[in-house]
Amino acid sequence: MATPELPSGTITFLFSDIEGSTRLLQELGSDYFALLQQHNAIFREVIGEYEGVEVGTEGDSFFVVFRSPLSALDAAAQTQRRLADPFFPVPVRVRIGLHTGQGQLAGGDYVGIDVHRAARIAAAGYGGQILVSDATRALVELNLPATLTLHDLGLYRLKDLARPERLFQLVVEGLPSKFPPPRSLDARPNNLPLQLTRFIGRQDQMTEIKRRILDGTRLLTLTGPGGTGKTRLAIEVAGDTLTAFEDGAWLVDLSSVMDPSLVISAIAEVLGVTPEAGHSLPEALDSSLRDKAMLLVLDNFEQVVDAGAAVERLLQAAPRLKLLVTSRTVLHRYGEQEFPVPPFDVPDPAHLPDLASLARNEAMGLFVERAIAVKPDFALTPLNASSVAEIAVRLDGLPLAIELAASRIKMLPPQAILERLGPSSTLLISRIPDAPARQRTLRGAIEWSYRLLKERERQLFEQLSVFQGGGTVVAIESICPPVPGGEALDDLACLVDSSLLREVEAEDGEPRFVMLETIRAYAAERLEDQPELYAATQRAHAMYFADFARQQWEHLTGSQREPALAAMAADIANLRGAWRHWVAEKDLDQLNKLVDSLWLFYDAQGWYHATVQVATDLLSVLSSTPSSPERAIQEVMLRTSLARALMAIHGYTQEVEEAYGRALDVFEGRPEIRQLFPVLRGLASFYNYRAEFEKGAQVGREILLLAHAEDDPSMRVDGHLVLGSSIALQRDLHGGLDHLEKAMSYFESAGFRSRRFGLGNNPGVASFTVSSLVLWMLGFPDRAGERANRAVNLAVDLGHPATLAYALFHSGFLHLWRRELGIVHDRAAQTLQVADEHDLQIWKALGKCLLGAAKTGIGRPGDGLAQIQEGLDLYHGLKTPPVFWPLILYVQAGAYARSGKAAEGLGMIEEAIAIAGSELTLLPELYLLKGQLLLALPDAGKAAAEQWLQRAFDMAKDLDARMPQLRAAVGLCRLWRDQGNAGEGSRLLRAIRETFTEGFATADLREANELLKGRS
């Protein structure tokens, strides 16, 4: 190889070497040379890329010069990036130093102080670090690429150099940036261990802790359960604040110190303090620390909390001493400040953000980093992201647990890890060799805290494992009564102090005590080892929550509904636990205490899956208990409500039809059963779904009779609603509207009463909604709009998802009639959002169709039609004839019309007309659209179009449906004018137009006016 020309003049020197190369050589033996070769190859490749000249290589160190300082910086950064590549069998950490100065050549080599300086700068750094002199910095600062920043480290006296050197660290985006202070003559003394992994997240916590340490706080205790990251955080803080402490920062590891009296000697040992003859060790330490400005990190204080007094004394003796303590419990010392260290935030697996945001989540970030360390090609992908998120959640975001789980990624994909993360998983036994002994297993970490508890506290701790999602003091006191001599509140406080329990504030402001899941699982195992105590505590828990549910029922059906719902929400996991307990015990009496409140709560949340589960469980218990008239009645109510819940989730499916069939079977020959409101209400929705409006109306009348007999105004709301909508959809718009008006006024005066096995849309919202569509048909577009808005507002206030989806969809549909496509678009999108969130199949399908329809009207026909098709595909699993079928076809045909595809639209509208009953009040609109589609076809007969428009007009007239009548008249008017018969069309249109008293801003009325003025 020809010797390259060495540049002279102002040049930038780069020195590098591998940190710990001797150790590497010893560890790897002959493999080390392969590694070295790889390292050299990377270096040479980068040197070539950035036009550097290799001056010399010695062992593992490089000496390179660059004409451009920026190229030198880039080359350094690029080298670190490539060396950070996880494909390296073992981490290779290279320190690099850069300095710009005079390149004086003598005998084919560089001489002079600047070369020397550059070499010293490199030697002051740490593996992975790039140190830059002030001279280089001045030349490149203004031209740095966005991925590189220079961090001022301050002045340092380097060996053999006369004047101090200001050093800068080149921070490369994505690479570790935290290092101990440069190895200089005056760096602050310390024994902080070098961290081999990147410190993740915790920005706000770091800032806050540093602020407190640098301000007045002298004793700051970082608390939290084992493995939450206290030690790591403390070391990070100490490193960052080191320059503020003249006498440095010292880590005192107390994890192996069991005897509080030995704490002082452990500190003295770290600081190298030994007593002189005639003095005690504490005295020696006092006098040694008296004038020192120092930070002591006392790590793992929980087992020596009794040494708190000695520590307090030290603080008094040494006024410039500060203590940063990590401990699972607080010290309870004067002047102590506590800083609880929470686990990492975890993502919500139900609503995962995009991958990039996910990767920024601390828990996910830690998992991914640790996974890459064992499996370099591991990456977060759309396929594994949700499993990784679930793992993080299952492990409560505990850094230690996440590390342990991630270390298994070499053998197991995330999904498999997830499956194995049971309560006593052996998966979490660490194989990280230098993890502290007590952290070898997560279990060990928890056991450690457990062993430090008093006997009494241990029992409470174990018993608390029967709670799910924590509990209130009242519940805890009642389920885990204190053992003699104990005081539950004191013991609870103790558990909180030792980080085994956390106190949080529930939404209603009441404090709750909760355990991290990993800790709870440990406590549960302990409890299960004591079968008697376990059974008794579980039973007490299930009993307590059954009674709790029964108490809530009164409030839920009365004026205290909202607070009662909140109370149920806070304890829902416990309530479910109690439910499962009594299902397993087949204890119908206890289940009956729970069922009504649970049911009502689920319905209020729109959690129909849970409702179905409750009904199915209870039916199975019922079937195994001897029958009685009371049981039979309960069974029927359950069966109809179950069917109705299934319908709310899946729509009208085979399964729903069968469920109704079974309920109807039980009715046979038992007229008294038709006296049950939930049964009647369930039947009403069944018939309406099947578009059997006649039968629906009959059920409505029966509900009204029942309401009359029981003088129940809230039941009247349902009766009039069922009857009114059945009639209005079938033949009689005015008659239907009368009932709907009554439903609304009863609703407004009597409100809505929750009742047993209630389900589905709020009847008030439904009344407003149906009446808005009826008002539109009758020719009152403004009142229609107002009603639809009230329906949506009311549904928003109620926060009941199914009701909200229903109101949003129908309001969108009304706006489709009003040709306000922007609003339709919004309503459809909102419908979809609610439907997706709560898995409401029907509203998903209908929402998509509506959204597609809106898009075809705002210039995106391709998109829109595809969306409608998606909606229809979703709807496919649902059996016909669902009540929405003609409606969907109508919406679809309209969308095809707007997209200039009349021929396809025609087929759809014909199908809609064929399946709609001959008395459906929507028919005029279907006829009208058919007429319009025929007109749009170039070669179809105008005569056929005219015939359909006329039919639409006539039927609308019969129904007094003035809106479709007006719309049909517009069509006819235009057609006749084109045929030279403008007079007759105008007469027809004017007559109907003059009956309108409102809605003059709507598209249809404006169009009619223009036509009449002869302008269109």
Ligand SMILES: Nc1ncnc2c1ncn2[C@@H]1O[C@H](COP(=O)(O)OP(=O)(O)OP(=O)(O)O)[C@@H](O)[C@H]1O
């Ligand atoms: N912010 C972080 N970035 C990277 N790793 C972290 C972070 N926090 C914690 N870890 C890792 O998680 C593990 C547990 O953290 P750490 O040892 O600090 O917990 P601890 O709260 O001190 O536990 P113990 O109570 O058992 O002493 C360690 O391996 C640590 O390196």
Ligand SMILES: [Mg+2]
């Ligand atoms: Mg620790």
